[in-house]
Amino acid sequence: MLNIILTALFKLGLIVLVIGAIAYFCACLFLFFRQTRFIFFPSRLISITPDDVGLTYENIELKIPIPSGKVEIVHCWWVPSKFNSEKVIIDLHGNRNNIGANVGYAKQFNQMGLSVLLVEYRGYGRSTDRFPSEKTVYEDVEVAWNYLVNERQFNPHNIYVFGHSLGGAIAINLASNHPEIAGLIIESSFTNIRQMVNYKKKYWMFPINLILTQRFDSLAKVPILKMPILFTHGTEDELIPQSMTEALFTAAIEPKQLLIVSGAGHNNVRQVGGEQYWQTVEQFLT
Template structure:
């Protein structure tokens, strides 16, 4: 009798553990599916509220609306600002911002480039700011950047050799993709960017318990693209960046062909490189323009 009771108790324990294991597996698979389907929500943080405009710096600007065709066939409008240089025939900088807020949070940087003599086109990807469209993803932001490039080249009739492509953070990955597809651009400036989303995840070790290679759909794999660049490239990064480590710009620099430059700013974080070392930053851009023109 005692043996039967003990056997029954053991069976109950094993049954309980089995059901617990099944529940854990189901929860694990559900989380994997959630990450697979909703990962863009962990990557992009757009805002529809534009808090700062070029008028804050007394910059004369024009609103730009660029049509782009969605996969559904619907035509959606990308919003941007054109800030013309004071001098005619100035270099043009196509500004591609990072993964959060909108172009309003990037007016300060645009102002710096304008002070250096550039005309600047800032655009918001679909889903950001006043731009139309669904929540952004990798393929759509690439398409949006290409739409802005085509606007400058084919509608504004600006020679590609007069256009520099600039990208900050995730915008750097977008800028690299565009530069590879537009090899006749004058040059490329990549600030505080990364090698790939996969390598960022590996560095942070946030998702070690999940099959990242199976789940990941948003790759932004810059490290495999930079060897195909056909133009001068400038990499800028702060050494105290805790969001994207500076060694990733060093890796991008090592993989890129000549001509190239790398500027590491001691003490600078992810968003304040120019504020920490304004003279270094401005001189780096000036020197790069001279390199582009040589």
């Protein structure tokens, strides 16, 4: 009788283990195929435009051919300099919201005399409605770069790039392909997605190194960059720790600057930083 009970318990335990293993494998597959949904949170609703802050601008639609033969659109706003400046800055938003989130930055850059190209990745706002990935956002920004150089005829040495949060990682990747970029401003960004996973402490039970395809590894790219870089971050950032920007700064070679804004969160570094922030940015750009 005891043997029968033990045999039954063994079989039951074996069934539980098999079911658990299958569930774990399915969870791994889910994370592998759906990981972009944990990184990108695109919004189609544009709640603010350059018009709302008194800027003259133009809607630009940049075309990207895809393997199917169709053409997809990267929507941008072009804000020309009031002073016919030869300098321009590419403005890259983060993983949430869309192009409208960076209108305040565009106004400040324009007041400093620069033209501004705000780029909206596919999946966001008025760009083609397809869910983004690391590969597609890199392609989108490359198209924007080519537009400035080939169509607007800007000297690459006069092109700066600003990236907030995920936009910072995209800016760093663009710079790794174009060493002639005049300079980078990287705000509230992270080292790489692998370290962000560690920081969030949500997926410790999964083999992340095997699952992860969306890496955004800025920490590996920063040491090869030779253009000036300004890193900014807030001490009260609730999404990305200040230590990640400090790690990027340490990994970067000279010339480089670091501005830590006391009391600033993830999305209000420029507001909390105030005059000190904009003086630092203006000195960097000039």
